[in-house]
Amino acid sequence: MTVASAPPATASPALDLTIATRESRLALWQAEHVQARLQASGHRVRLLGMTTRGDQILDRTLSKVGGKGLFVKELEVALEQGRADLAVHSLKDVPMELPPGFALACVMAREDPRDAWVSPHGDGPETLPAGAVVGTSSLRRQVLLRALLRRLGRDDVRVEPLRGNLDTRLRKLDEGQYHAIVLAAAGLRRLGLQARIRRLFEPEVMLPAAGQGALGIEIVAVRTDVAAALAPLAHWATWCAVEAERAVSRALGGSCSVPLAAYATWAGRAPGGAGESAELVLRAAWGDAERPGALCEAVVRAEVATLEQARALGERAAHALLAQGARVTVA
Numbered sequence: 373m374t375v376a377s378a379p380p381a382t383a384s385p386a387l388d389l390t391i392a393t394r395e396s397r398l399a400l401w402q403a404e405h406v407q408a409r410l411q412a413s414g415h416r417v418r419l420l421g422m423t424t425r426g427d428q429i430l431d432r433t434l435s436k437v438g439g440k441g442l443f444v445k446e447l448e449v450a451l452e453q454g455r456a457d458l459a460v461h462s463l464k465d466v467p468m469e470l471p472p473g474f475a476l477a478c479v480m481a482r483e484d485p486r487d488a489w490v491s492p493h494g495d496g497p498e499t500l501p502a503g504a505v506v507g508t509s510s511l512r513r514q515v516l517l518r519a520l521l522r523r524l525g526r527d528d529v530r531v532e533p534l535r536g537n538l539d540t541r542l543r544k545l546d547e548g549q550y551h552a553i554v555l556a557a558a559g560l561r562r563l564g565l566q567a568r569i570r571r572l573f574e575p576e577v578m579l580p581a582a583g584q585g586a587l588g589i590e591i592v593a594v595r596t597d598v599a600a601a602l603a604p605l606a607h608w609a610t611w612c613a614v615e616a617e618r619a620v621s622r623a624l625g626g627s628c629s630v631p632l633a634a635y636a637t638w639a640g641r642a643p644g645g646a647g648e649s650a651e652l653v654l655r656a657a658w659g660d661a662e663r664p665g666a667l668c669e670a671v672v673r674a675e676v677a678t679l680e681q682a683r684a685l686g687e688r689a690a691h692a693l694l695a696q697g698a699r700v701t702v703a
């Protein structure tokens with residue numbers, strides 16, 4: 373009996389694809405992850421590494437120099453010029469509105485969305501020495517961390533900005549510039565650095581940023597051939613959740629200059645695919661950078677079967693926050 377060896381299952385004809393990527397270890401891991409998935413579907417895939425403005429500016433808080441877009445602009449230029457076909461992003465770093473002509477072709481399954489505590493001084497703020505300094509890179513983490521420290525009665529602990537890629541941040545901790553740092557668990561896990569995590573903050577304690585832990589793939593919208601090649605990589609349940617989260621940021625003008633958090637989970641079994649309905653629960657929090665301690669929170673839920681319904685849920689959460697005093701930030 374002869375058994376024909378079947379070619380790998382492809383959802384679309386085999387393509388020659390180039391992935392535009394930043395050159396940090398995390399960005400390269402993510403690009404290689406997508407490369408491997410596409411190769412497994414029979415495509416030929418190479419990487420085009422590039423340095424973005426966000427990678428070059430290391431001495432200032434990002435919100436002061438241009439925000440999230442800094443990490444994606446150069447990659448978009450490469451897509452526009454046809455030097456690359458897709459760009460892989462940490463969704464958290466992708467601006468809420470893509471420039472005209474670009475599209476989010478696919479959102480992949482989410483890594484751990486939680487924030488992680490890394491420190492040689494124990495497994496949380498409770499065990500820090502008096503007057504300790506904690507480093508973190510986002511206003512969201514600064515505001516939520518200060519709220520947590522206040523609850524713990526640790527007003528002696530200072531929260532300071534921390535910039536740089538993952539390795540740089542860990543080095544600054546190891547050099548003793550900080551007693552502890554807070555960063556995304558997803559990045560640490562992807563780089564095999566999970567052993568450094570001393571504690572994972574549950575979302576109730578430190579609500580993650582919109583899109584944290586999820587990868588998004590951007591293309592030029594007219595490239596339906598690339599979109600078809602990416603379709604098998606999409607994870608519907610994650611996509612709906614992050615659409616809801618990103619709608620909160622979109623409605624409130626969210627950027628990294630706004631301490632905004634949004635995190636959605638499925639109440640029961642997550643939907644397996646488009647059109648399948650399930651209950652999505654969205655938590656959102658907004659802080660006022662000028663009035664530390666002023667934090668408002670909203671929890672909304674709805675049956676969701678489409679990305680539009682997910683976005684509508686996000687808008688409801690944004691309105692609930694606005695009703696409690698949150699303000700729309702104009703970039």
Ligand SMILES: NCc1[nH]cc(CCC(=O)O)c1CC(=O)O
Nearest residue numbers: 462464555556558559584585586
């Ligand atoms: N802003 C930088 C950034 N963008 C994505 C991640 C981690 C991975 C992810 O959230 O998907 C990080 C590092 C961090 O926030 O500690």
